[in-house]
Amino acid sequence: MIDDSPRQSALNAPEGVPKAVVNRLSLYLRELQQLTRAGLETTSSTRLGELLGLTGAQIRKDLAYFGQFGYPGIGYRCHELIDQIRNILGTSHTWPVALVGVGNLGRALLRYKGFSLRGFEVVAVFDVDHNVVGSEVEGIPVFHVDELADVMRQRQIRLAIVAVPAAAAQKAADRLVEAGVEGILNFAPVTLSLPANVTTVGVDLAIELEQLSFAVVNRNENA
């Protein structure tokens, strides 16, 4: 018989968890979901580390910030660890998300079906273009940005994705802040200036390519 009792729950993160640790947690989650799809019941920190190019020690240390989730001699039960990590990340329940900007990128994000499995669902879209306001895109209603505060309150939206041109991004962010947003995923290639109580994560595609460029150009010297 396998002991099925739940391990120590970890709803509250201790203070001072490094950002890098939280980022790896997402990687562990993604890989664990992949493993369960492949039919695996359990895995070990060493095995997971091999798949991700990390050491087992680092994985165990990362998890230790939040509690004890493994079984000595056995490893980790995939489903259980998935649930725990989702608890830690706060994605056990689906977050309703606002999308600002229905340009090319915005539409691509709307069509992307991968968010729901990870606990996110775009439930409202905002734009300033009167050609799209009032219509639906991919089944999601498009509102004017003036309605941000109303719709966000009504639908209990706390997170938003900004997918507008660089020149419009700060203004969009300001409106979101007014409307009480708590976190912004920003695709515009600018640094947003935001109050300290709003979290922002930026994704700049050019920056990612620059990192690639640097690595490729300097590969030989660093060998």
Place this chain on the structure above:
Amino acid sequence: MIDDSPRQSALNAPEGVPKAVVNRLSLYLRELQQLTRAGLETTSSTRLGELLGLTGAQIRKDLAYFGQFGYPGIGYRCHELIDQIRNILGTSHTWPVALVGVGNLGRALLRYKGFSLRGFEVVAVFDVDHNVVGSEVEGIPVFHVDELADVMRQRQIRLAIVAVPAAAAQKAADRLVEAGVEGILNFAPVTLSLPANVTTVGVDLAIELEQLSFAVVNRNENA
């Protein structure tokens, strides 16, 4: 008279530059470009730090990995530092880039006009769908993935963007590796297994949202 002589050039990065440093370099570049657009000639590490939420000391230390680019008492000449950072990152000349996958995201990336200013240009698109192969998207020719090696050699492509569904990503990466790719920007939510001589940068939108979720949920406790 302002001394206009170029500072020490920095074509080769010293060994062991932390990844975080290179990432910040991209941030400095982006912000400097913004400043020049606003008409500024010079700036200081302190000012730049304020804009980016970093300390001046960190910026000076980061730059010191690569050379001396500033003027005591004056700061940095924006245009000059922009050129130097582009040199360091390897984006002084435009990289021709391959895009694999012309789905929603692929098309959105093709329509995005921001790459060229930063030194990247998608010059060839690859897919397996015979409905698009042979056509053009946004003026860029679409080839079958079987032609990867040929086209990449011919157009001297070293970097590629993978924008295919998760299930097809590893296969696409394998083909790129066969064709001699040196760097891959991967948008599929999977860890690619690649030889050590190929660099990969991954962008997973769900992971970014998870980081946001964690930060928002844990904001109060960590205050």
Place this chain on the structure above:
DNA sequence: TAGATTGTTAATCGATTAACAATC
């Protein structure tokens, strides 16, 4: 000159790794 700001060193702080007793 006085004021500003760099580049660099030393001190501090934080993250990763290695090792191993405890556990299954």
Place this chain on the structure above:
DNA sequence: TAGATTGTTAATCGATTAACAATC
């Protein structure tokens, strides 16, 4: 029991910050 693997501690390694002489 023997083998495997965890959680955790201590040691190592790396990154950030603060301070300041040198410079313009």
